[in-house]
Amino acid sequence: MSNPTIPDIVIGRLPIYLRALNRMIQEDKDYTSSHELGERLGISSAQIRKDLSHFGEFGKQGTGYNVTYLHDQIRHILQVDREWPMAVVGVGQLGRAVANYRGFQARGFRVVCLFDVDPAIIGQEIAGMTVQPMSKLKDEIQRLGIQVAMISTPLETAQLVADQLVEGGVRAILNYAPITLAVPPDVHVQYIDPVAHLQRMTYYLKP
Amino acid sequence: MSNPTIPDIVIGRLPIYLRALNRMIQEDKDYTSSHELGERLGISSAQIRKDLSHFGEFGKQGTGYNVTYLHDQIRHILQVDREWPMAVVGVGQLGRAVANYRGFQARGFRVVCLFDVDPAIIGQEIAGMTVQPMSKLKDEIQRLGIQVAMISTPLETAQLVADQLVEGGVRAILNYAPITLAVPPDVHVQYIDPVAHLQRMTYYLKP
DNA sequence: TAGATTGTTAATCGATTAACAATC
DNA sequence: TAGATTGTTAATCGATTAACAATC
Numbered sequence: 001m002s003n004p005t006i007p008d009i010v011i012g013r014l015p016i017y018l019r020a021l022n023r024m025i026q027e028d029k030d031y032t033s034s035h036e037l038g039e040r041l042g043i044s045s046a047q048i049r050k051d052l053s054h055f056g057e058f059g060k061q062g063t064g065y066n067v068t069y070l071h072d073q074i075r076h077i078l079q080v081d082r083e084w085p086m087a088v089v090g091v092g093q094l095g096r097a098v099a100n101y102r103g104f105q106a107r108g109f110r111v112v113c114l115f116d117v118d119p120a121i122i123g124q125e126i127a128g129m130t131v132q133p134m135s136k137l138k139d140e141i142q143r144l145g146i147q148v149a150m151i152s153t154p155l156e157t158a159q160l161v162a163d164q165l166v167e168g169g170v171r172a173i174l175n176y177a178p179i180t181l182a183v184p185p186d187v188h189v190q191y192i193d194p195v196a197h198l199q200r201m202t203y204y205l206k207p
Numbered sequence: 208m209s210n211p212t213i214p215d216i217v218i219g220r221l222p223i224y225l226r227a228l229n230r231m232i233q234e235d236k237d238y239t240s241s242h243e244l245g246e247r248l249g250i251s252s253a254q255i256r257k258d259l260s261h262f263g264e265f266g267k268q269g270t271g272y273n274v275t276y277l278h279d280q281i282r283h284i285l286q287v288d289r290e291w292p293m294a295v296v297g298v299g300q301l302g303r304a305v306a307n308y309r310g311f312q313a314r315g316f317r318v319v320c321l322f323d324v325d326p327a328i329i330g331q332e333i334a335g336m337t338v339q340p341m342s343k344l345k346d347e348i349q350r351l352g353i354q355v356a357m358i359s360t361p362l363e364t365a366q367l368v369a370d371q372l373v374e375g376g377v378r379a380i381l382n383y384a385p386i387t388l389a390v391p392p393d394v395h396v397q398y399i400d401p402v403a404h405l406q407r408m409t410y411y412l413k414p
Numbered sequence: 415t416a417g418a419t420t421g422t423t424a425a426t427c428g429a430t431t432a433a434c435a436a437t438c
Numbered sequence: 439t440a441g442a443t444t445g446t447t448a449a450t451c452g453a454t455t456a457a458c459a460a461t462c
Binding site: 016080093109150172174178179180193194 | 218219222230285286289291300301308314355357385395402403405406
């Protein structure tokens with residue numbers, strides 16, 4: 001059992017470490033150090049060692065970390081050493097791009113069903129899946145035991161969709177609609193708002 | 208002139224405030240309070256007041272904040288009360304979705320040029336723009352005075368693209384490729400990695 | 415006026431970093 | 439062995455929150 005109260009900010013860095021380790025595996029690197037990892041990621045080596053120490057001892061003094069071993073350990077900690085089935089709600093251009101994205105499988109996810117409200121889209125075959133109507137949402141995610149979903153609908157319907165997902169048993173939502181969702185405390189939400197990222201950068205730009 | 212050293216974490220919250228205020232404008236709300244804003248966003252009212260106090264006094268005791276006024280002030284602070292021309296590099300499915308996305312204009316951005324390496328994609332007309340070859344990248348963004356760009360290429364080419372963007376004068380990069388980019392200290396990078404967000408949530412899920 | 419809410423100060427809380435003994 | 443690097447402790451730094459006088 002791992003320590004029950006690890007800061008969420010630490011959890012948030014683990015996927016970044018995982019990404020870097022994955023890259024090192026591709027480069028056929030056998031060992032790395034907190035210093036090297038930090039260098040690549042723009043993070044201090046002390047922070048990396050501190051973060052990892054929440055979960056165990058993964059390195060060796062003098063030699064550092066075995067890349068594959070650390071990679072596997074972090075995959076296990078994040079529970080991405082399995083495949084999470086995922087629902088995508090809203091099959092516009094973004095939803096379609098997501099449905100066809102090849103990068104999920106290697107990192108622990110797989111899109112297994114698609115939903116939309118638009119009668120023109122319902123029934124379409126996309127990435128080997130048939131787009132289903134919103135009315136089927138709850139039953140279908142319950143049937144498939146889906147805990148992870150992605151919202152790529154317009155702003156207006158996002159909250160409604162979230163409510164239905166939660167009712168169906170979803171516990172983790174990745175929301176692309178630019179709106180803060182209201183969900184029960186045991187449901188996790190992460191936001192992706194490209195424009196918010198851009199706006200954060202223009203603050204620093206000269207006009 | 209605003210205070211020279213406002214924490215970046217504060218800057219990062221301003222777009223979120225802006226988003227909520229925008230929504231309130233749509234709802235025809237004239238006034239709001241730090242308490243109400245905090246409620247909607249899951250942030251403490253004290254934090255909102257503290258954040259805003261870095262930039263000036265925007266509220267009135269007893270009544271709160273004029274929604275439109277605060278909205279305009281934050282737009283000005285973030286410099287999104289103008290339109291930033293933007294380049295998109297990598298015109299796969301994601302790049303295409305971005306090129307066609309209607310939500311940029313209202314929030315300060317406009318995609319003005321597209322680049323790709325694939326000869327099958329170069330020359331295509333997408334969202335009213337002709338996809339140009341990577342060889343034209345540097346000249347074109349210099350000519351157009353572009354400071355903001357988005358990378359939606361595969362992982363392998365992302366660093367190379369970033370180097371060329373920086374050479375051409377880009378100072379803010381939104382990177383969709385799952386790799387930490389090495390750039391000069393005066394260049395800002397923000398990352399969007401949907402899978403990293405998902406992995407951050409699965410930590411908390413029961414298997 | 416009474417009630418509400420700001421902007422700000424000081425206190426608290428939490429995260430990052432520096433340093434180093436342990437040890438591969 | 440000598441050099442390198444871990445895991446951890448304590449010190450530092452920074453961010454959040456609580457509280458309240460000021461005032462609309």
